[in-house]
Amino acid sequence: MHVGILGPLLISLEGVAGRIDLAPKPRTVLAVLLVNAGVVVPISSLVREVWADSPPASALRNIQTYILQSRKLLSQVSGASKRAVARDLLVTRPGGYLFGAEFVQFDHLTYQELVDAGRADIRQGHCMKGVALLDRALAMWRGPAIVDVMSGVMLDARRHQLEASKLGVIEDLCNAKIAMGRYHEAVADLAVSVCEHPLHEGLHYQYMRALSMSGDRAHALDVFSRLRMNLVAELGIDPSDPIQELQRSILHSSSAGYTALYPPSMGRMTPVV
Incomplete structure (x- = not known):
């Protein structure tokens, strides 16, 4: 499975993108779990991301519903059963939820690998190779990061981090091109x-x-x-x-x-x- 956050939220299997048919709030919950893949996200953090400082009395129950909706979507996209999704992909943990990263490819992680390799090549004097890698990294962006997700503090911070990284890569890439x-x-x-x-x-x-x-x-x-x-x-x-x-x-x-x-x-x- 491939997950993309460098642009509109994207989930695909074997190159075929699945439609992310989720309402704004469950979409936000899923996005938070995706950008924090491999890390347990506390329920309190999800509540804060969705409702800021004014959660309803039903917030906990609503979050549970959003998780179920997200699991249903992941099951449809991946072809795995809902039970398998709950066991291996979107997992319940004490106090929160975890999106498993073991069998998923994330565009922002591939992007960062290309950036790190490109910058290393440039530092070592292999400018042509480094420039090609940085060009590939920037080509992975499909628009502003997670642009189609209603965001709170966590997603805003992550979006800003990614966008700042992109600008830094543009600087480094153009610096190397000028030197060449x-x-x-x-x-x-x-x-x-x-x-x-x-x-x-x-x-x-x-x-x-x-x-x-x-x-x-x-x-x-x-x-x-x-x-x-x-x-x-x-x-x-x-x-x-x-x-x-x-x-x-x-x-x-x-x-x-x-x-x-x-x-x-x-x-x-x-x-x-």
Whole structure:
């Protein structure tokens, strides 16, 4: 069985996706168990995720009903009996429930394996191989993480973690492509991300580098101006020192720092939005 959370919630068997026909609340319960696969999730945590600080008197009974509905869905998708699902897949444990990970492939875990391997190859100087692995990792995303699930604190935190990881991978990938002289590819990779995250200095830093080295200094300086305007308007702060130094280097037509595989630390990073 394959489970996907890097986009809309996905459960498939042998490449055939099963319809996740669950109402919002049981869908949330199932999603919490999926993103915490292999770990017992306390019933209290499930109640808090679904109803925050205002659970109904029937909350415990409702959670039990949602678990039964989830087991029925998993049985339909996997072809296993409900008894087998309750024994091996969505398991009752003292005080909570556990989604077994032994026979399931999760897209976010495969994604992380590709990311770790790609970054290791880049650090060791195998840039072409590392870039290919990071490209594969990013290609696994089908949209915003668990986008079709009503979320509370736990899922919001997990979604933010995954999205922040994705942005970090985009930075590392484009940094390596710039070091390899693939400036135009880096520009294409960053264009959308910079628009979607107008306060993210790391993405803007790499975008400015790629634009400048591809010969578009005017656009690179415009990117800095828009970043500065957004930071001042939204947060009341100026861009960090490294990106201001990059702007000055571009103004003076300097290539200093452009070819380093790992540029200076960005220092203060603005929030991902």
